[in-house]
Amino acid sequence: MKTEIAVLQPEAVWRHFSVICNIPRPSGHLDKIIRHIVDFGHSLGLETICDEVGNVLIRKPATPGMENRKPVVIQGHMDMVPQKNADTVHDFEIDPIEAYIDGDWVTAKGTTLGSDNGIGISSILAILESKTLKHGPLEALFTYDEETGMYGALGLKPDLLQAEILLNTDSEQEGELYMSCAGGIDLAASFQYKDEYYTPNEEIALKITVSGLKGGHSGVDIHLGRANANKLLFRFLKFAVSEYEARLAWVNGGNLRNAIPREAEAIITIPVEYKTDFLEEVADFEALYVHEYGLIENDLKLTAEEVGLPRTLIPEPIQDDLINAVVGCRNGVARMIPGVPGIVETSSNLAIVRSSEGLVEVHILIRSSSESMKQALTSSLESIFLLAGAKVKTSGDYPGWEPNLNSPVLKVAKETHLKVLEAEPEVKIMHAGLECGIIGATYPNLDMISFGPTIRFPHSPDEKVEIASVERFWRFLTNLIENIPVR
Template identity: 60%
Template sequence: MGNVLIRKPATPGYEGRQTVVLQAHVDMVPQKNAGVAHDFLRDPIDAYIDGEWVTARDTTLGADNGMGVSLAMAALTDKTIKHGPLEGLFTIDEEVGMDGAVGLKPGFLKGTIMINGDSEEEGRLFVGCAGGVDMNITFHYRDGEPTPEGDVALRLTLAGLKGGHSGVDIHLGRANANKLFFRFLKKAISHYDVRLATVEGGSLRNAIPREVSALVTVPADRVADVEQLVREYEALYRAEYKGVEGDIRFTAERTPELPATLIPEEIQDDLINAVEGCPNGPISMLHDFPGTVESSSNLAIVQSDDAAGRIDVKILVRSSSESRKDALCSSIESVFSLAGAKVELSNPYGGWQPNIDSPILRTMEKAYESLFGRKPDVTVMHAGLECGIIQEAYPDMDMISFGPDIKHPHSPDEAVGIASVEKSWRLLVATLEAVPEK
C-alpha cells in the first residue's frame, strides 16, 4: 500500500509492557487562497509563528496530520523516555479515501494498543468517530446548445469563504460556496435569462467549498441587471453570514470571447434544482454527546466538463449511525435521481464505536489528570478517523485518539497552538511510561 511501519524496542525493564502502535497519516489537504501561485508538489509550505500559533501564508499548513506524525517520530527517536515496545504506523491517502487504512492487513502489526494522533483539541480524548461514504453524481448530455446571438459572456466568481474541514467544522455554520452560488443562479436565470456554460465549485470531497467560478452568458440588454444582482447577493450573503464569514466576495467580469456552447437548458435547470434541494451541513446531533454532530453532508464539488458532456457533483456523507447514514444517502439520491442524474456510492468506511471501558482510556485519563490537575474531556468526533477501519483488521486492539489544538484544518487558515503541542507531548510520554503489562 505504501504505508510505513517503524519498530522500536522497549526501554530496558519495560519489555513486558504491551506493544503500542503510534498511528498517523502522512498526507495533507492542499488548499490555497484564490490567486496564490503555489504548487503543492514543488513549493514548500511557508510556515510562520503568529503569536501563540503556527500557521502558513495563504495555504493549508499540514498540521493535519503532520502533528500526529511528529509526535510519533519524536517518541521513536527520543532515547530518554521510558516505554514498552513501540510501532510507528504511518498510513497514506487518508484525506483521499482512507486508502492506507483500508489496505492494512491482519498480522502486519504486533501492537495491542493504538494511539492515533489525528485529533485536534488538546484536553479531549476521543474514543469514537463517524463513518462516511462518497456520493458520486453525474449529469450526462450529448451536445451543448449554441450560444444565443447578442449574448455577452460574464465570468462569475464567488470567493473569500472560510471553508474548512467537513467533519470538524461542519457545525460552525460556515457558508457552502456551491449552495450560495446556485441559489443566486436560480434567480438570475429566472429573471434575466442567464445561461450557464461552465462551472467549477469546490475542489476536495472533505473540504467545505470556499470558491466557485462559472462562465455564463447574458442578453446584452440584461448585463447591467445581472451585475447589479451580483452586488446585491454579495451584500445579502455578507449580511446573512456576519460574524461567521469575514470576506465574502462575489464578482462579475465581462469576458471578450463567448463560449462556443452552453450546458443544455434542461440539464442546467435540473442541476440547479437538485443542488438547491440537496441537504447540506449538519442533519442530526448525538444525544449522548451534546454538541456533537451525528450526521451531515458536504456538497463538496460541482464541476462541468463540456468536452465530455458531463457535470460531476461530489458529496461526502458522514454519520455515527449506519442507519442514518443510509437514510441520508437515500434522501440525496432521490433528489438527484429525480433530476435525471446518475448516482453512485464509493469508498464507504465504518465508524469507530466508543468503548468507555477502554484500558488505554483509563491510563491516559490518569496521566492527564496527574500532569495538568484536571480530568480530560472524553468524547467522540464527527470527522472520520482511521481507527474504525483499522479496527476491522484488528478487532481486539484497544484504541484512543488525541492531539494538540488545530484550528481550521482543510483551509488556508489552518493553525496549530504551540503550547498545546508541548502538553500533547508530555501526555504521550507519561502515557507510554504507564502502559500496562502484557
C-alpha cells in the same frame, strides 16, 4: 523558515515538522514522504516495512525492564490537504510549505500548513529516535492517503500489527480524548450530455464568483454553520436563469471531498440588454449573503466579471436539472446525536461541482456515527439526483468507531493527563472520520484512543497549530507511553 520553527519546543518535534514542511505530500503524491520515513527507520537500525498500499510500519524494541508492557502502535497519516488562496502561487507536488510563527501559532503563507497530521507524525518520529524515553514494545504506523479516502487504513493487512493498544494522533483539540468517531461514504452524481454549440445573438458572458469563505474541515467544522460556496453560487444561478434568461456554460466549485467549499465560479451568458440590471442584482445578492452570514463569514464576496463568450453551453434541460438538484441538495448538519448535546450525528458536505466537456460531476461526503442514519441520508441525496436524471454511485464506505467506556487505555490516559497536565481531559465523540474505525474493523481487539494538539481551521489556508499545545501534547504522549500497563 526552517530555522525559525525548528527552534520551538519541544525541539525534536518541531525539527521533524520543519523537515516535513519541505517534503511535498499532498494526498496521492506521497512517494517523497514515504522514502523519507523509510530511510529514517533504516538510519535508526529499526525494522521498517512499507506495505503494498504505501503504509509504513517501524518497530522499536522495548527499553530494558519494559518488555512486559502491552505493545503499542502510535499512528498518524502522511498526507496533507492541498488548499491555497486564489492569489497564492503554489504547486503542492513540488513547492515546500512556507511555515512561520505568528504570535502563539504556527501557520503557512497562503496555503494549508499540514499540521494535520504533520505534528502527529513528527511526534512519532521524535519518539522513534529518542534515547531517553522509557517504553514497552512500540510500533509506529504511518498511513497512506487518509484525507482522500482513508486508503491506507482500508488496505491494512490483518497480520501486520502486533500491538494491543493504538494511540491515534489525528485529533485537533488538546485536552480532549476521543473514544469514538463517525463513519462516512462518498456519493458521486454525474450529468452527461453533448455540448451545445451556439451563435451569440447580442449576448454577453459573465464569470460569477463566490469567494472569501472560511471553508474548513467538513467533519470538525460542519456544525459552525459556515457558508458553502457551491450552495450560494447555485442559489444565485437559479435566480439568474429564472429572471434573466441566463445560460450556464461552465462551473467549478470546491476541490476536496472533506473540505467545505470556500470558492465557486461559473460562466453564464445573458442578453446584453440586461447587463446593468443584472450587475445590480449581483450586488444585492452579495448584500443578502453578507446579511445572512455576516456573523460567520467576514470576507464573503459575490462578483460578476465580463469575459469572452464561450463556444458552447450546457444544454438547457441538463442545466435546469443540475441547478435544481444542487439547490435542493441537503448540506450541513442533518441530525445531532439524540441525548448527547452539541455533538453532530449525521451531516453532508456538498464538496465539489465541476463541469468538463460533456460532463458535470457532483461529489458529496456523508458522515454519521449511526450506520442507519448514514444510509438514510445517502438514500435521500441519491433520490434527489436520480430524479434530476443524473447517474449516481457511492464509494469509500467506511465504518465508524464504536465507543468503549471500559477501555483500559482510556482509563490510563485520563489518569496520566490529570497527573501531568493537572487538568481533567474531556472524553468525546468526534464527528470527523478517524482511521480508528477502519483499523478497528481489521483489528477488533485493539484498545484505541485519539488525541492531538490544538489545530484551527484544518483543510483551509487559515490552518494553524498552537505552539504551547504542541509542548503539552508531547508531554502527555510521552508520559502515557511510559505508563502503559503490563500485559
